[in-house]
Each structure stands twice: as structure tokens, then as C-alpha cells.
Amino acid sequence: MDNTKKIEVSLKHLYWYLIDTCRYGYTRNNHLMPATAFDTCRELLPKIAEADAEYAIYVANQLAEEAISDELVWHFAEKVDDQFGNMSKTIKFIEDLLKFIETNADGANRMLRPYNYEHYLEYTNNE
Numbered sequence: 001m002d003n004t005k006k007i008e009v010s011l012k013h014l015y016w017y018l019i020d021t022c023r024y025g026y027t028r029n030n031h032l033m034p035a036t037a038f039d040t041c042r043e044l045l046p047k048i049a050e051a052d053a054e055y056a057i058y059v060a061n062q063l064a065e066e067a068i069s070d071e072l073v074w075h076f077a078e079k080v081d082d083q084f085g086n087m088s089k090t091i092k093f094i095e096d097l098l099k100f101i102e103t104n105a106d107g108a109n110r111m112l113r114p115y116n117y118e119h120y121l122e123y124t125n126n127e
Contacts, residue, residue: 011048011051011052011055014044014048015048015055015059018037018040018041018044018045018059018063019059019062019063019066021037021040021041022034022037022038022041022063022066022067022070023066023070024037025037025038025071026066026070026071026074026075029071029075029082029084029086030084031084034067034071034086034089034090034093035084035086035089038089038090038092038093038096041063041093041097042093042096045059045060045097045100046100049100049104053104053105053106056100056104057100057101057104057105057109057112060097060100060101060104061097061101061112061114063093063097064094064097064098064101064114064120065114065115065116067090067093067094067097068094068114068116068117068119068120069116069119071086071090072087072090072091072094072119072120072123073116073119075087076090076123079122079123087123091120091123091124094114094120098113
């Protein structure tokens with residue numbers, strides 16, 4: 001099997017894939033997921049930005065919103081990390097997404113924050 005072959009995928013399908021992969025990871029919340037989903041997002045978001053930076057920012061912002069609501073708030077309401085370090089991995093993922101937005105956005109969009117950003121701050125020392 002030749003795994004070096006390439007296919008063309010629309011930005012919309014890639015967006016759906018990243019969201020779905022993270023959502024699946026949040027339901028698993030184990031030693032593999034969502035960390036593997038986060039790595040996939042980190043790999044593919046820059047490729048989306050090469051094609052359309054504005055779209056990549058939109059995707060990154062939604063990924064951050066869902067990481068906060070579906071992983072941090074849902075699984076770590078007591079703000080105590082699990083045995084796999086998923087809370088700290090999620091915080092790092094959100095930080096990476098915020099940096100990605102700042103790096104790839106123009107003007108005022110550089111300070112774009114998820115609607116639930118205040119919940120994220122509750123899990124960091126950035127309050």
C-alpha cells in the first residue's frame with residue numbers, strides 16, 4: 001500500500017473532521033483521546049490557514065469553544081486533573097488555539113476569544 005498518495009479534501013469536510021474527532025475524544029477522555037485529536041488539529045490547522053486564514057481562525061475558535069465546554073467544564077468541574085493529564089492537555093490545546101488565532105488573524109480578530117473564555121480562565125492562573 002502506498003500511503004504517500006494524496007487526495008483533495010474541502011475545507012468544510014476538514015473542519016467537520018476536526019470537530020468530530022475532538023467531540024469523539026471528549027466522550028472517550030482516556031489515555032489516547034482527546035490528546036490524539038488535539039495533535040491532529042495542531043497538524044491540520046496550519047494547512048487550513050495556508051488555503052484560507054479566515055476560515056482557519058473560525059475553525060480554531062470553535063475548537064477552543066468546544067474544548068472549554070465539552071472537556072474542561074464537563075469532565076473537570078472540580079478542577080482536578082485525571083490520571084491521564086487530560087485537563088492540562090486541554091488547557092494547553094486551548095492556549096495553542098488562542099496563539100494560532102493571534103498569529104493568523106488580522107487586526108481586531110487577533111484578540112478573538114471563545115464565547116466561554118471566562119470558563120477557561122477559571123482553570124488557569126490568568127484570572
